[in-house]
Amino acid sequence: xxxxxxxxxxxxxxxxxxxxxxxxxxxxxxxxxxxxxxxxxxxxxxxxxxxxxxxxxxxxxxxxxxxxxxxxxxxxxxxxxxxxxxxxxxxxxxxxxxxxxxxxxxxxxxxxxxxxxxxxxxxxxxxxxxxxxxxxxxxxxxxxxxxxxxxxxxxxxxxxxxxxxxxxxxxxxxxxxxxxxxxxxxxxxxxxxxxxxxxxxxxxxxxxxxxxxxxxxxxxxxxxxxxxxxxxxxxxxxxxxxxxxxxxxxxxxxxxxxxxxxxxxxxxxxxxxxxxxxxxxxxxxxxxxxxxxx
Amino acid sequence: xxxxxxxxxxxxxxxxxxxxxxxxxxxxxxxxxxxxxxxxxxxxxxxxxxxxxxxxxxxxxxxxxxxxxxxxxxxxxxxxxxxxxxxxxxxxxxxxxxxxxxxxxxxxxxxxxxxxxxxxxxxxxxxxxxxxxxxxxxxxxxxxxxxxxxxxxxxxxxxxxxxxxxxxxxxxxxxxxxxxxxxxxxxxxxxxxxxxxxxxxxxxxxxxxxxxxxxxxxxxxxxxxxxxxxxxxxxxxxxxxxxxxxxxxxxxxxxxx
Numbered sequence: 001x002x003x004x005x006x007x008x009x010x011x012x013x014x015x016x017x018x019x020x021x022x023x024x025x026x027x028x029x030x031x032x033x034x035x036x037x038x039x040x041x042x043x044x045x046x047x048x049x050x051x052x053x054x055x056x057x058x059x060x061x062x063x064x065x066x067x068x069x070x071x072x073x074x075x076x077x078x079x080x081x082x083x084x085x086x087x088x089x090x091x092x093x094x095x096x097x098x099x100x101x102x103x104x105x106x107x108x109x110x111x112x113x114x115x116x117x118x119x120x121x122x123x124x125x126x127x128x129x130x131x132x133x134x135x136x137x138x139x140x141x142x143x144x145x146x147x148x149x150x151x152x153x154x155x156x157x158x159x160x161x162x163x164x165x166x167x168x169x170x171x172x173x174x175x176x177x178x179x180x181x182x183x184x185x186x187x188x189x190x191x192x193x194x195x196x197x198x199x200x201x202x203x204x205x206x207x208x209x210x211x212x213x214x215x216x217x218x219x220x221x222x223x224x225x226x227x228x229x230x231x232x233x234x235x236x237x238x239x240x241x242x243x244x245x246x247x248x249x250x251x252x253x254x255x256x257x258x259x260x261x262x263x264x265x266x267x268x269x270x271x272x273x274x275x276x277x278x279x280x281x282x283x284x285x286x287x288x289x290x291x292x293x294x
Numbered sequence: 295x296x297x298x299x300x301x302x303x304x305x306x307x308x309x310x311x312x313x314x315x316x317x318x319x320x321x322x323x324x325x326x327x328x329x330x331x332x333x334x335x336x337x338x339x340x341x342x343x344x345x346x347x348x349x350x351x352x353x354x355x356x357x358x359x360x361x362x363x364x365x366x367x368x369x370x371x372x373x374x375x376x377x378x379x380x381x382x383x384x385x386x387x388x389x390x391x392x393x394x395x396x397x398x399x400x401x402x403x404x405x406x407x408x409x410x411x412x413x414x415x416x417x418x419x420x421x422x423x424x425x426x427x428x429x430x431x432x433x434x435x436x437x438x439x440x441x442x443x444x445x446x447x448x449x450x451x452x453x454x455x456x457x458x459x460x461x462x463x464x465x466x467x468x469x470x471x472x473x474x475x476x477x478x479x480x481x482x483x484x485x486x487x488x489x490x491x492x493x494x495x496x497x498x499x500x501x502x503x504x505x506x507x508x509x510x511x512x513x514x515x516x517x518x519x520x521x522x523x524x525x526x527x528x529x530x531x532x533x534x535x536x537x538x539x540x541x542x543x544x545x546x547x548x549x550x551x
Contacts, residue, residue: 175388175390176392177353179388181350181353181381182350182386182456183381183382183405183455183456184381184382184405184408184409194394
């Protein structure tokens with residue numbers, strides 16, 4: 001019987017240990033690079049923009065003079081547009097996911113639809129802007145309004161919501177469905193009383209992701225015809241508007257030093273709004289998640 | 295026995311998943327207010343047969359049922375029968391306790407609520423929990439999560455949940471297989487009490503359990519060429535002491551399965 005020399009064993013073990021450490025180190029390095037870049041960005045922004053953030057910056061409208069330029073119109077525009085996009089994509093996305101997972105599950109149609117929806121998530125965002133311009137602005141005569149912008153972004157993020165909501169719905173244990181069917185529940189009652197409440201935290205996660213993406217989008221709204229210089233508050237759903245990323249983009253393309261500072265300050269505002277919205281949604285999600293855990 | 299002594303009867307019942315047969319030509323009479331157990335080796339179609347009685351197989355798109363299931367003479371697979379309406383006449387308890395992630399109270403109240411019950415819900419909840427022998431253990435924490443209960447308590451909660459819609463039949467699909475011996479004993483005791491007012495059909499892997507609790511036993515089997523056919527059906531006492539078929543004897547004495 002052949003016996004492998006003990007030294008051979010030892011040598012391989014050392015090599016494996018070394019490989020393990022190397023891999024560990026590589027992963028750590030990747031984390032350091034990602035976090036490092038983020039830290040550099042944040043520090044740079046804070047140095048350049050922190051002095052620009054004050055009450056008058058937050059409450060003033062756009063101006064030709066850098067020291068008088070404010071971000072009020074963009075903040076309001078972003079909040080309104082994202083609100084519309086969030087509500088519309090949530091409603092359509094959840095209904096679509098429920099249809100595909102609960103009503104049409106396992107059908108050929110559902111399979112094909114799901115593949116196509118996943119592909120839609122990869123379509124360049126500017127295509128959605130062009131689509132929105134044609135359908136919402138022209139065909140539906142909404143104008144280049146808050147509503148048209150919100151609908152456009154809703155279309156853009158719809159695939160994210162559908163995929164996330166579909167996963168959340170699939171994650172509801174079949175035993176709960178069976179349990180309620182066995183008590184005489186109709187399909188609608190099973191969905192409304194069991195599937196939806198249990199899938200809700202997961203669906204919310206998808207909506208958080210979607211809204212976070214929507215609030216940073218620039219290209220589709222420019223393609224759709226959002227303004228870049230707005231010296232007024234959007235006061236109705238049909239009002240014209242601008243959003244934070246467009247305002248920031250506009251300022252960075254100006255030669256004056258003051259506008260560069262305003263752009264940095266604008267990015268900080270955008271990040272803070274994003275953080276607040278995400279934190280709110282996470283708190284909401286945890287609230288629903290922990291309620292009945294045993 | 296006369297036909298009216300049977301609450302459920304199957305006539306030439308076969309079940310297919312796509313083209314694969316799972317239950318073959320079963321004729322079975324289920325006695326009223328008695329416990330009938332279905333035993334047999336794994337994969338012999340016990341659960342599939344059980345799920346014909348409340349049309350749970352309808353939820354599996356590939357399943358197809360042939361033959362008749364008569365519920366007090368009414369064919370459950372007749373053209374005018376709505377499966378959601380027969381399911382609160384014929385309740386079900388599952389293999390793993392599956393209380394909803396809601397409060398104890400809301401679990402019991404779920405069935406009455408979805409069926410449009412308008413009366414005194416507190417009374418229904420209390421009555422159902424008393425009947426399921428769980429009331430004394432939970433009466434002070436009805437608002438607590440059902441998932442905070444032990445496995446045995448969860449299964450009794452599921453029984454209470456089924457009782458709350460006042461069914462006439464209770465189907466039990468291996469209700470004790472996920473429970474410890476003490477919890478199993480409590481459920482068996484409960485089944486005996488319930489059989490005074492309800493007809494119970496239980497699928498079980500545990501032959502001692504079938505012998506202990508059931509009045510009648512059906513033995514299902516599978517062979518190379520046939521799946522899910524009924525070998526022998528009769529009083530449990532006879533099946534477990536003096537079976538007519540040698541395959542039944544081989545199974546209950548542990549020679550296979």
